[in-house]
Amino acid sequence: MGTFFEMGGYAAYVWPAYGLATLVVVGLLVLSVRRLRSAERMLTLLEQARRERVDDGPDA
Amino acid sequence: MHRFANPARFMRLSARLLPWLAGATALLLAVGLYLALIASPPDYQQGQAVRIMYVHVPSAWLSMAVYGAMALASIAYLVWKHPLAGLFTKAVAPVGAGFTALCLVTGSLWGEPMWGTWWVWDARLTSVLILFFLYLGYIALVGAFDDAERGLRVGAVLVLVGTVNLPIIKFSVDWWNTLHQPASVGRLDGPTMDTAMLIPLLVMALAFTLLFAVLALVRTRAELTWRKVEVLRLFQAAGE
Amino acid sequence: MALTRKRRRMVWLGLCAVGLGTATALVLTAFDDSLAFFRSPTDIAERSVPLDGRIRLGGLVAADSVERIGDGLTVEFLVTDTAYDQIVRYEGILPDLFREGQGVVAEGMLSPEGVFVADTVLARHDETYMAPEVAEALERAGHGPLIAPAAAGVEASTVDDHYGTDSLVQP
Secondary structure: OHHHHHHHHOHHHHHHHHHHHHHHHHHHHHHHHHHHHHHHHHHHHHHHHHHHHHHHOOOO | OOHHHOHHHHHHHHHHHHHHHHHHHHHHHHHHHHHHHOOOOOEOOOEHHHHHHHHHHHHHHHHHHHHHHHHHHHHHHHHHOOOOHHHHHHHHHHHHHHHHHHHHHHHHHHHHHHOOOOOOOOHHHHHHHHHHHHHHHHHHHHHOOOOHHHHHHHHHHHHHHHOOHHHHHHHHHHHOOOOOOOOOOOOOOOOOEOHHHHHHHHHHHHHHHHHHHHHHHHHHHHHHHHHHHHHHHHHHHHHO | OOOOHHHHHHHHHHHHHHHHHHHHHHHHHHHHHHHOOOEOHHHHHOOOOOOOOOEEEEEEEOOOOOEEEOOOOEEEEEEEOOOOEEEEEEEOOOOOOOOOOOEEEEEEEEOOOOOEEEEEEEEEOOOOEOOHHHHHHHHHOOOOOOOOOOOOOOOOOOOOOOOOOOOOOOO
């Protein structure tokens, strides 16, 4: 098992490469989903506010 | 193409596709990592350092493919005024930049033990660095405009101007003496790579491609949603 | 036939693309020589490039050409492109992949005696990827030395060159 982590002596290069790849993949996914969710939340809020204004009506 | 020009239709289709794409991506990444780190042989000259290839090469391929997709979308946007194309281009630019950065850094991590240097200014590495700057330049340019549509149009022109860099990257190792070796896979007379290494490479490349598809759909949905938000905000401001 | 707006845009785009492509091609061919990352032994032997100042020399390390000289810290070897051989002298640690028959790029200056004194030596590997057992089989079948032993006198690599012929997971 130790030899696996040693990567033939190249551990200092192989593991950071895979670590960075994981960071980039996970980071892009997390940031993208968060961006979508916050847009959806904002849209819901605005649409709700708009409905309430329309319900109240100009002559309410 | 015109069938997919309808934003509402895109939202419905992407909602149905995403779970499947996400599942497939996770599966392929898991299989790819297992093949890359465990079930593939070391290289006869590079030893275990060759495993960096399974991350470096797919991100290199994707960094170029994403730019190519942005270029095609930019043509659709400028020529046919395709309503989704401009937003798609803006949405995927950070993904392309991420793949390019990953390609450059993993390349350095591979180059230091194998070549003996973290960086050289040869034609291949320099042109990929230029690609990275093109991505960053596009993101900055589009973000600088108050008028969103104008920003997308100017951005599309920048993308198209920079497209000339893609064949330069691809053929740099053939046209000029470079430290970076020539292609092992994208060649006319077949790959110069053992099947035992080619398979993990292709699996990882497919995994990255599906990942791009997931990110592209999520981020384009986000752009469309934000645009609706902007429209409602404008109505609200006008109404008050 | 009147050009529709869409057609006009396409024509514009096409013209710009052709213009940009041509301009780039012209610029690149003008710079062609200086974009080369290294010169070959032929370039040096035939003096087809300026030989003063720093140059990068690329080629293959000629077989049986690596020698330790002096107090053992300096190494001399021949870089060949099969047409010409160029002698290179280097003091320092050589990259892991440096060996006879392997590609190499040396950076330094040509001395008046015609010795290329390098301050940097980089290994250049080719586009072939093979498992060790495949390379061994090819060698046994007579396809020439693929896994060249580390050249005589060059300090042994500090990392494992082979991980055994099995995949990593030990049973």
